[in-house]
Amino acid sequence: MSRSYLKLFSSFLLTATILLFAGCLGTPSKGVSRKSDGDTNRPVSGKNVQSMFYKAQHQETGNMWDVWLYHHEGTYFLYYLANVGKHRWRWDNISMATSLDGVHWTEKGPILKKTPGAKWMGTGSTWKSPAFDKDGKFYMNFSEEISGRQNIYFAESTDLLHWTRLKGEEYRFVQNEQWYTKKGRWDCIWTTPKPGGGLYGYWTASPDRSKKDAADGIFGFGESLDGVHWKALAPPRVIDDENSGEVGAVEKIGGKYYMLFGHYPAMTTLVADRPEGPFRKAKKNYKVLTGHTYFSRFFRHPEGMLACHFTQARDVQVSFAPIKDVRIDDEGTLRFGWWKGNEKMKHRTIAVEKPVDSNAAVALLGNSFDTKQGLIIEGSLRLPKGKDSPRCGVYVECTNNFGAGLLIDSSGVAELGLINADGTDFKMEKRVDREMTFGSPASFRLLVRGSLMEFYLDDILIESFALPANATGRIGLINAEDTMDTLKSWN
Numbered sequence: 001m002s003r004s005y006l007k008l009f010s011s012f013l014l015t016a017t018i019l020l021f022a023g024c025l026g027t028p029s030k031g032v033s034r035k036s037d038g039d040t041n042r043p044v045s046g047k048n049v050q051s052m053f054y055k056a057q058h059q060e061t062g063n064m065w066d067v068w069l070y071h072h073e074g075t076y077f078l079y080y081l082a083n084v085g086k087h088r089w090r091w092d093n094i095s096m097a098t099s100l101d102g103v104h105w106t107e108k109g110p111i112l113k114k115t116p117g118a119k120w121m122g123t124g125s126t127w128k129s130p131a132f133d134k135d136g137k138f139y140m141n142f143s144e145e146i147s148g149r150q151n152i153y154f155a156e157s158t159d160l161l162h163w164t165r166l167k168g169e170e171y172r173f174v175q176n177e178q179w180y181t182k183k184g185r186w187d188c189i190w191t192t193p194k195p196g197g198g199l200y201g202y203w204t205a206s207p208d209r210s211k212k213d214a215a216d217g218i219f220g221f222g223e224s225l226d227g228v229h230w231k232a233l234a235p236p237r238v239i240d241d242e243n244s245g246e247v248g249a250v251e252k253i254g255g256k257y258y259m260l261f262g263h264y265p266a267m268t269t270l271v272a273d274r275p276e277g278p279f280r281k282a283k284k285n286y287k288v289l290t291g292h293t294y295f296s297r298f299f300r301h302p303e304g305m306l307a308c309h310f311t312q313a314r315d316v317q318v319s320f321a322p323i324k325d326v327r328i329d330d331e332g333t334l335r336f337g338w339w340k341g342n343e344k345m346k347h348r349t350i351a352v353e354k355p356v357d358s359n360a361a362v363a364l365l366g367n368s369f370d371t372k373q374g375l376i377i378e379g380s381l382r383l384p385k386g387k388d389s390p391r392c393g394v395y396v397e398c399t400n401n402f403g404a405g406l407l408i409d410s411s412g413v414a415e416l417g418l419i420n421a422d423g424t425d426f427k428m429e430k431r432v433d434r435e436m437t438f439g440s441p442a443s444f445r446l447l448v449r450g451s452l453m454e455f456y457l458d459d460i461l462i463e464s465f466a467l468p469a470n471a472t473g474r475i476g477l478i479n480a481e482d483t484m485d486t487l488k489s490w491n
Contacts (some may be wrong), residue, residue, distance in 0.1 A: 003352075029435075039434040041044070051345050052059070052374040053319040053449045056082060056095060058415075065091060066123035069308045070138075070160060075103045077160045078320060079140070080310075081123050090120040094142060096161075102323050103344040111163050112155055118144035122187045125249075125297070126160070129227050130198055139227045141173075143187040144238060149174075150186045152203070154228045154475045166228060176232035179214040181206045181392075187218070189230065190249050190297075192257075192275065198225040199276045204246045207235040219247050219261070221276065236277025238332045241270065245417040253305055254328050260297065266290045267309070269334050284333040291416075291430050292466035293321065307336055307388065313451050314466045321464060322447065322454065337433060345447075346376055346490035354484060355477070361423025362395045362476040367372040370491050371471035374449040379486040380441035381457075384410040384479075392483075395448055395476035396453055397421060398467040404466070405483040406455055406477060412438040414462050423478065432463045440485075446475070456464060 017295060050057070054107020056064045065081040076099040081091040093110040114121040122143030129137040140155045140163060152173040155163040175186050184358075191199040205220030217235025222252040224230045241261075248260035248267060259270040259279060267289040269282035282288075289296050296309035305326040310318045322345070324336035353366025369375045381392050387410055397403035405419035405426055417428040437456050445456040477483050 004328065004479060008053070040338050049104050049106050049487060051103045051105070052447065053321060053452050054078075054097065055317075055319045056080065056097070057107045064095075064310070064320070065312050066295045067308055067320050068123075068125050068297045069306075069323075070126040071102075071299060071301050072138075075160075077126070078308075079124070079126065080320070081121065091123075092121055094121065094124065094140075097227055098161075100133065101344050102339075102341045105320070107159065112140075112142065112165065115146075116142055120145055122150065122293075124188055125190050127227060127290065128450065129156075129192045130225065139269060141189045149183050152186060152189060153228075154457075156228075162241075171228060173230050175205075175260055177208070178232075179211055179217070179234050180220065180232065181208050184262075185244075185246075188247065189222075190247055191224075191227070192250055192252060194275070197221060200248050201225055202250045204243065205235065216278075218242065218243075218244050223458070225310060233276075236272070236279055238277070238279045240281045241268070241279075246295070248296050249307075251298045251300075251305060253326070253334075256291070258298075258334055260288065261322075262295055264293060265292075267296045268292065269332075271332070282334065285335050287332060288336060289464075290432065291326060291463060293464045296324075297324065303341075306339060311452055311454075311464050312466060314468055319452060322362070324461060325459075327460070329436070333435070335436070336461040338456050338461070345374070348491045350406065350489040350491060352484075352487040352489050354379075356412055358484070359479055362419075362421055362478055362480065364395075364397075364421065364476040367475070368471070369448075369473040369475060369489070369491075371448045371473045372450065373491050375447070375473075375475075375489065375491060377446045377448075377469075377475060377487060377489045378444065379409065379483050379488065380443050381480055381483055383408060383412065383438060383440045383442060385427055386410055390479045391415075392477075392479040394419070394420065394444075394455070394480075396446075396449065396467065397472045397474035397476070399472070400467040403471070403474075403490060404453065404465060406462075406469050407478065408457070412442070414457075416463055416465050419473075420469065430463065430465070434460055436460065448475075 028444045065296035066079040070077045074145045078097045082095040083092045092114050094112040095110045097105040097110045099105045124142035126140045138157045154166045154171050157163045185204045187204040189201040189203045194200045203220040207214040207217035213234040216237040222232040249260045257272040259267050266287045270279040271280040278480050307324040311321040323339045325339040327337045329336050355363035391407040393407040401421040407415045413433045415428045416430045419426040442458050449456040451470045454464045
């Protein structure tokens with residue numbers, strides 16, 4: 001991510017200290033692990049196992065940022081930008097964790113570190129060599145800023161754990177000044193198969209809009225035969241979206257090319273009929289992620305296309321959010337949904353206790369849940385019958401008699417904000433319209449751990465939300481008395 005974007009992130013810092021949540025112990029991952037041989041760029045043996053909002057634990061990873069996933073032969077490989085320095089935004093390494101189920105993660109530590117002359121390291125992605133059946137190689141790209149210029153570099157691996165930087169000028173991908181500015185963005189190639197062989201690539205770039213063939217471009221585009229030698233092409237035309245941003249991922253799904261494109265603090269969806277464009281803004285659910293989340297990526301899985309992203313606490317500390325299912329409806333609208341693999345987060349069943357006062361505006365459940373370890377609550381909500389009917393929803397307490405409220409109206413539109421435990425003084429922070437019809441009753445899922453929460457309605461992600469402090473364990477129902485008999489919960 002560029003320094004211009006980092007200034008935006010720093011504005012979200014709070015002066016108050018927020019306690020970070022502890023690890024959730026689960027079934028240990030038996031994923032691939034090799035002991036360190038003394039090379040600091042090699043992964044260490046995994047010791048920490050966590051689920052639900054995974055947070056990096058290795059002493060050399062420190063701060064976590066952009067994430068991406070690769071799945072191969074039953075193992076999930078989670079890669080992410082990280083640093084341990086005093087300069088919060090100067091990423092100095094790529095680190096990783098592994099999992100056998102996509103839920104329980106074992107930390108491995110740094111796998112690549114920036115060169116001494118680089119100011120900072122940029123994000124990347126991972127793909128198979130087009131000649132994988134012959135050479136068995138995987139490739140990773142990443143960027144570095146050196147002398148005020150951002151260039152893209154490459155590394156290779158045969159096991160997705162141990163990576164070797166490809167050295168030499170032939171493996172330095174620089175801006176093509178025919179269409180792109182010399183010292184603009186040049187970061188993170190995302191690949192997709194090219195018909196006939198080789199790869200197409202999309203990356204974060206700064207098209208030179210003074211050039212005729214780049215006037216309507218907002219990202220980079222090119223091709224490669226071998227995955228490490230790239231040819232930049234003219235940026236695709238983008239219709240209805242003129243703002244610069246960051247390429248998260250591009251995949252062909254159902255005959256169309258879907259791009260996850262970042263306009264901080266939102267991830268948006270662009271759609272094209274052809275790999276070279278033109279791309280257009282999605283007609284519905286354009287902002288597929290908003291608020292306290294960012295930088296979603298696709299990843300290919302035997303079950304179909306899945307997605308990942310990170311979630312931010314209000315102090316900007318980052319965790320890896322639960323994996324999402326990618327869903328495309330009959331209209332071609334992309335949404336993120338509940339992935340069935342996340343059922344493995346449910347470890348211990350908890351009996352839900354009835355509210356002391358079921359007639360209260362916020363009916364607090366009788367339980368004091370363990371939200372430090374992690375909590376999942378499921379049930380059903382009867383959506384209001386008309387626009388004038390009181391909205392229903394859930395309440396998550398974060399300080400005494402104060403917390404976050406999520407209110408849903410008759411059309412399934414949700415408003416999130418802060419509210420008193422007696423239901424007064426609701427201050428909306430976010431309004432989310434997934435532009436779809438939900439059932440009545442609609443099933444819901446609430447995930448809470450530390451100061452982070454996620455809410456799903458009919459298995460569609462409504463929103464990830466950050467509390468101003470760690471949840472206390474008190475959960476309430478808002479205008480949802482008939483929900484009580486449907487509730488189930490797990491740590």
